[in-house]
Each structure stands twice: as structure tokens, then as C-alpha cells.
Amino acid sequence: MKQHTVADSPYGDLTLVAEDGVLCGLYMTEHRHRPLEETFGARVTADEGPFPAVVEQLEAYFAGELREFDLPLRMNGTAFQRSVWERLLAIPYGETRSYGQLAAELGSPGASRAVGLANGRNPVSIIVPCHRVIGAGGSLTGYGGGLERKQRLLEFERSGAGAAEPSAAGVLF
Structure with missing residues (x-):
């Protein structure tokens, strides 16, 4: 339901x-x-x-008091999409990774475009931090919520607004 x-x-x-x-x-x-x-x-x-x-x-x-969410999630997607979304959860608050870096971490260094497509289909934005993924060379590229929101979220996190200790997210894949 x-x-x-x-x-x-x-x-x-x-x-x-x-x-x-x-x-x-x-x-x-x-x-x-x-x-x-x-x-x-x-x-x-x-x-x-x-x-x-x-x-x-x-x-x-x-409010800058939480750096990592601790919520059970149900992420419906393909096996590859779920593997990308799991990697998103490992990107620390205030940091970024490129699509190519994520592809390499998944053991498929030539799959940066596929990583980008999976990232764009993330059904739980913000909590599963797809905004932390950027293009090669640090460029801002696609974001389901719009590039302005992506830039604002990254600036918010980089400002050090969050001070809480991270906790583990409970994801049901």
C-alpha cells in the first residue's frame, strides 16, 4: 500500500x-x-x-544538525541502479564524486554514462545524496531537481552547516 x-x-x-x-x-x-x-x-x-x-x-x-539520514528506505530499481544508489550513500557529507569515480568504484570504469542515468533515476533525492555527484573536472551536470537546487545543496553542505556525527542509513534493496 x-x-x-x-x-x-x-x-x-x-x-x-x-x-x-x-x-x-x-x-x-x-x-x-x-x-x-x-x-x-x-x-x-x-x-x-x-x-x-x-x-x-x-x-x-x-538546520545543519544532521549529516547522514538514519531511515529505512525501499529503493525500487534494477540491480545496477541499486548498486549506484548504494555508492551514493557512501559519499561523505560535503564531498563530491564524479560519475567516472563512481563507475570505477563499481568495477566498470567505462560506465560513467550508465552511472549518470542511474543517478538521475534515484527515487529518494537528498536522503540518497545524488546531488553529490558531479561531472569530470568538477562541472555541475544534470540533477533531477534542477541545477540551481544541486548547486545550493552542495554549497549548503560545503559551508560546514552540519555539525552532527554521522549515523548509518537503513536501506532495503
């Missing part, structure tokens, strides 16, 4: 989607690969289901 809610953020409204009580989607307004709203299930308030914990951690992140 799916359900969703909408939460406010410094980057605009965030649509949070849960499946069987586990977060499976976080989409920004005008998100490039945002599924159709009718696939999100019933709309509920942010204080129902798994959403209070998600909203609490998002608020702590945006």
Missing part, C-alpha cells in the same frame, strides 16, 4: 512517498523523473505513517 505527503523545505515542497510504511520516494517540484501523482497512493498528513521521522530528519538536515 502506498501513501504520500508533502513537506516544506528551503528548496521547495518535497513529496514523500511510502510503500508499506517505508519511504520509497522523495521528489521535488518539477523533478525531472517524478512519477505521476496518481502512483503515490492516498495523501495523508505529515504526522501519519513513516512521515514524522522523515520530516524530523529532513528538518535537522536543513
Whole structure:
């Protein structure tokens, strides 16, 4: 069973989607690969289901008090996509990796384009930090939420706004 809610953020409204009580989607307004709203299930308030914990951690992140999320996630995708998303979770707060670096870490140094496509299909943006992936030479390249948001998120993290100790995320792949 799916359900969703909408939460406010410094980057605009965030649509949070849960499946069987586990977060499976976080989409920004005008998100490039945002599924159709009718696939999100019933709309509920942010204080129902798994959403209070998600909203609490998002608020702590945006306040600079949380560097890593500790939420169960259900990431639906191909085996390759899930392997890319797992690598995204390993990129430390405030740091970046290139698509080529991620491809090499996955044992496929020639697969940077495939890594980019998988990165773009990340269904849980911000929490699974796809904004931390950049082009070769440090250039900002595609981001489902738009390049301006990507730049703002990177600047926010690089400013050292977060001070909390990292914790482990619980991901159900």
C-alpha cells in the first residue's frame, strides 16, 4: 500500500512517498523523473505513517544538525541502479564524486554514462545524496531537481552547516 505527503523545505515542497510504511520516494517540484501523482497512493498528513521521522530528519538536515539520514528506505530499481544508489550513500557529507569515480568504484570504469542515468533515476533525492555527484573536472551536470537546487545543496553542505556525527542509513534493496 502506498501513501504520500508533502513537506516544506528551503528548496521547495518535497513529496514523500511510502510503500508499506517505508519511504520509497522523495521528489521535488518539477523533478525531472517524478512519477505521476496518481502512483503515490492516498495523501495523508505529515504526522501519519513513516512521515514524522522523515520530516524530523529532513528538518535537522536543513538546520545543519544532521549529516547522514538514519531511515529505512525501499529503493525500487534494477540491480545496477541499486548498486549506484548504494555508492551514493557512501559519499561523505560535503564531498563530491564524479560519475567516472563512481563507475570505477563499481568495477566498470567505462560506465560513467550508465552511472549518470542511474543517478538521475534515484527515487529518494537528498536522503540518497545524488546531488553529490558531479561531472569530470568538477562541472555541475544534470540533477533531477534542477541545477540551481544541486548547486545550493552542495554549497549548503560545503559551508560546514552540519555539525552532527554521522549515523548509518537503513536501506532495503
